[in-house]
Ligand code: SF4
């Protein structure tokens with residue numbers, strides 16, 4: 001017998017969960033506040049050089065195209081959860097339609113579902129605080145995510161920023177940082193991301209020198225990044241100045257010695273932390289979504305207050321890269337199917 005499942009969030013975790021549950025014959029309602037399915041990851045550009053770099057970005061597009069093959073998946077774009085009544089397997093969800101600026105259009109629908117999956121992903125750390133990094137005031141300081149549309153067509157890089165000779169890439173922006181508004185943990189995706197980014201930039205722009213600033217490395221080796229054009233520097237940008245004309249001067253603090261150095265760049269790319277996106281825990285306490293010390297949803301099975309039939313999938317349970325997110329979401333599918341089997 002077919003059950004109905006509501007999945008909130010249509011990033012790669014929500015899509016993977018929806019496909020897995022739909023394959024088992026159940027009906028899935030996939031709710032997304034944005035117009036497009038695919039979450040933040042859908043904006044990532046392919047990082048191929050002459051070879052595929054296995055950056056996983058295309059897995060999102062491939063998964064999205066599979067959604068249309070399942071008539072039992074109902075994507076609900078521009079939609080927001082506004083109310084919940086009861087508990088799984090008799091959970092009634094109220095859903096409102098939004099317009100493109102996320103204003104409420106006033107149309108409401110309601111669904112009874114047997115299980116509920118939270119797949120709300122993460123928020124990107126915005127490094128306005130501290131303002132010393134010059135973001136977003138200086139146009140030569142950008143978030144990596146803002147550069148992604150340009151990377152899809154690398155010829156656009158010079159068109160947007162002028163002829164670049166030196167690029168700085170700052171990792172761990174907001175991650176591994178105990179200050180308020182920062183994330184005191186590793187965001188897990190960004191070292192490998194930087195490796196792919198550096199190779200893509202070096203491939204299309206072999207004349208550009210790239211310095212990568214880091215606090216630590218996760219899941220890669222320094223030789224995965226370093227080349228004759230790419231240096232790895234264990235230091236953190238502490239201040240960015242807008243000089244000389246049309247360039248940036250970075251003051252860097254050496255992570256070992258604390259000594260300061262200054263270098264000049266044409267462009268600084270900030271690779272920011274993944275931070276929790278946990279508003280459903282506050283908006284709907286009846287879901288029993290506990291939070292861990294970092295503010296992410298507790299993982300399935302780790303939450304002593306977990307409500308049967310309520311599950312979390314992907315990076316809403318902790319910072320993850322795309323493959324980890326998919327693996328976690330597949331694990332959630334197995335738990336949901338086990339639960340649905342049990343209630344029959
Ligand atoms: S998006 Fe990434 S995994 Fe896909 S083809 Fe391009 S480099 Fe390879």
Ligand code: SF4
Nearest residue numbers: 172175186187190191
């Ligand atoms: S993955 Fe790398 S860049 Fe990202 S927070 Fe961890 S150590 Fe820093």
